[in-house]
Amino acid sequence: MNRECATQRKRCDETPAWQLLQQHYDAEGRSLDLRAAFADDAARLDQFSQQAPHLLADLSKNLIDRQSEQLLLQLARDCGLEQARDAMFAGAEVNASEGRAAMHWLLRQPANGLESWLPDSPAFVREALADVHDSLAQMLALAEQVRANPQITDIVNIGIGGSDLGPAMVVNALEDWRIAGKRFHFVSNVDGHELGHVLAQTRPESTLFLVASKSFTTLETMVNAHSARDWFLAQGGSDDRSAALSISKHFWALTTNTEAAAAFGIDTTLGFWDWVGGRYSLWSVIGLPIAIAVGVESFRALLQGAHDMDVHFKTAPLAQNLPVRLGLLDIWYRNFQGFATRCVAPYSHGLRRLSAYLQQLEMESNGKGRDVHNQPLPYATSPVVWGEPGTNGQHAFFQMIHQGRDVIPVEFIAAREGGKNLASHQNNLVINAIAQAQALLVGRTEEQGPKYCPGNRPSTFLLMDKLTPTSLGALIALYEHRVFVSGALWGINSFDQWGVELGKQLAKDLFARRDQGDWQGVDPSTVALVSRLAP
């Protein structure tokens, strides 16, 4: 929500719709029983399920009824959601604290056709679109060059947060589209074990390092990149650009900070723009490992799927707009039902890194306690997002989800069709997901003793025909826009992350203080812990 939009409107909890929602929750919402709701409303499934680009969503097993959804839609209008959304798609400075737009959606806009859904796009957006496609063409050409180079067998992406989680999640998810004969390694942790393990299984002449960092200042990435460089030089590599085994040929940079990459000694640097947030950057040059893994056609399909969801989010009426309905559900669960967490259970081995990716996307975006005016908020914001792939979760934490005291909304994500390997297992997988959602709904009644399950526990079911580059693109964009919706209603800036700076600053400070032996004003616990470390 940019400042002028926010200034124009009341805080969401001060709106008439919020008061009506609270009354409805107190009167009926708190005691809604889904089993009775299905029995009383033959059209409930139709009302609360919908097709969206590349996936079907069944929201009918959520603790919501027609009136609460109508009131939530009214809340969206009262809070100027459509204006906020349109501001983002117009390139407005929706990231007010950093003075930036948030135009990750432009990265997946085809070169033509912008006016078909964004007819009033300002000139700077159309100009930026031309830059996007120049950069995309350059990146895809380099990706094809690497794919065609049999000498390069290992691609090592060195990056963290948004420069790691997205590309790693997608490269894992699209294993069936991955080029044969090349290995993809994602090194993010500054724990030397991770990089060391990768270097132990690679050779300098057959390895391409991608130093991925929007800022090119992140400590972990810089420490890992320098250690990889030292290893490369120790293995016979050279700083000399003309050498066969040169840093210049085996280290590329993906960053907005091209000067810093040049200072590192990297010649091949792919740049991007500050209006792309790190956790929204897999569509940009940060996606190079994806493009190398799956090739031009599949990378474009990933973009197309996300673009289709962008157009849906921008043009579909709110009541049939899936990112809006999911975002409103987040408000209902967080601020009225009081559910503190949401479990994301992708019934797909390919999507095994999805929950980790969504943790950054959602919690770094909406984990805020103050609004865009820096005023403390009296209501909760981002839920804790967590999860593991199904059916693994069933044998780990689903016990608590079924019988625990806390109600934990679950998001099941599955595909009707399986992948290349043992597709015959697919029904085993998906029927288990469906059965878990059913069990959460129906529960098991009293006389079952210790087997008693209260039931009436909420879940959303997102079903793709198949996990493909296109459907994956749509799925990720769905989450991006859903996060935007709840953030806009909460009146927070979903695109900054100032809260991460203090810990980084103190880490630097502790190194300096240790070197100087100056512990003035530092708490004894911190001093004692640092003094236990190796010199």
Ligand SMILES: O=P(O)(O)OC[C@H]1O[C@](O)(CO)[C@@H](O)[C@@H]1O
């Ligand atoms: O891509 P960079 O600049 O290295 O930043 C990595 C990550 O660190 C963060 O800034 C958090 O510390 C994330 O927002 C970002 O994705």
